Amino acid sequence: MSVTQQLLTLKNTLPESVTLIAVSKTKPKALILEAYETGHRDFGENKVQELTSKFEQLPKDIKWHMIGHLQRNKVKYIVPFVHIIHSVDSKRLLDEIQKQAKNVNKRVAVLLQVHIAKEATKFGLDQEELEDVLKLKEHYTHITFKGLMGMATFTEDSEAIRSEFSFVKTLYDKHLGSWEKDPILSIGMSSDYQIAIDCGSNMIRIGSAIFGHR
Numbered sequence: 001m002s003v004t005q006q007l008l009t010l011k012n013t014l015p016e017s018v019t020l021i022a023v024s025k026t027k028p029k030a031l032i033l034e035a036y037e038t039g040h041r042d043f044g045e046n047k048v049q050e051l052t053s054k055f056e057q058l059p060k061d062i063k064w065h066m067i068g069h070l071q072r073n074k075v076k077y078i079v080p081f082v083h084i085i086h087s088v089d090s091k092r093l094l095d096e097i098q099k100q101a102k103n104v105n106k107r108v109a110v111l112l113q114v115h116i117a118k119e120a121t122k123f124g125l126d127q128e129e130l131e132d133v134l135k136l137k138e139h140y141t142h143i144t145f146k147g148l149m150g151m152a153t154f155t156e157d158s159e160a161i162r163s164e165f166s167f168v169k170t171l172y173d174k175h176l177g178s179w180e181k182d183p184i185l186s187i188g189m190s191s192d193y194q195i196a197i198d199c200g201s202n203m204i205r206i207g208s209a210i211f212g213h214r
């Protein structure tokens with residue numbers, strides 16, 4: 001199936017409450033434009049250089065989501081245009097986003113990434129770190145806290161995935177009062193988005209199921 005067909009077929013199956021991010025990392029501009037022509041506007045990238053170069057070359061009404069691990073020295077390149085940063089995994093990164101957002105006189109929307117997977121290689125805050133950061137929320141005058149993001153363990157064991165997603169949903173609900181309007185729970189990728197939606201996801205990040213294997 002073409003990108004257009006995959007995207008439209010997938011969208012047809014999603015509940016209205018779920019926003020689809022088309023993860024276009026490693027994919028050429030032509031394929032992004034094909035998805036754009038269907039009316040789709042939310043795209044996700046995981047590398048700063050690729051994100052900024054695609055931003056420069058593609059239509060300006062695209063909403064760009066930064067979904068990959070973000071180094072502090074690169075924050076300044078994306079703050080001026082990024083729609084949401086999904087992958088905030090430390091207080092030091094928040095401090096840098098606050099500083100750069102202030103510089104350009106903008107409020108930046110972020111999700112706090114929670115470490116839910118078994119793999120040590122995946123990034124994210126643990127529960128205690130999350131709660132410490134949220135205590136300082138008022139200090140971040142140029143950051144809008146929209147909710148949480150999580151990545152489940154890469155496994156065939158759907159019950160294990162379900163329990164990880166349920167854990168992040170519990171944290172999301174516990175701190176519902178911290179999220180600004182239209183809060184976001186960003187969980188679910190090509191292989192596990194149905195479980196994520198069952199667990200309360202309202203934003204899924206889908207790459208290979210739209211654009212094919214990388």
Ligand SMILES: *Cc1c(COP(=O)(O)O)cnc(C)c1O
Nearest residue numbers: 023046067189190205206207208
């Ligand atoms: C690549 C990536 C995705 C999409 O993965 P697929 O399995 O291709 O759907 C989602 N979230 C993050 C953080 C990613 O890096």
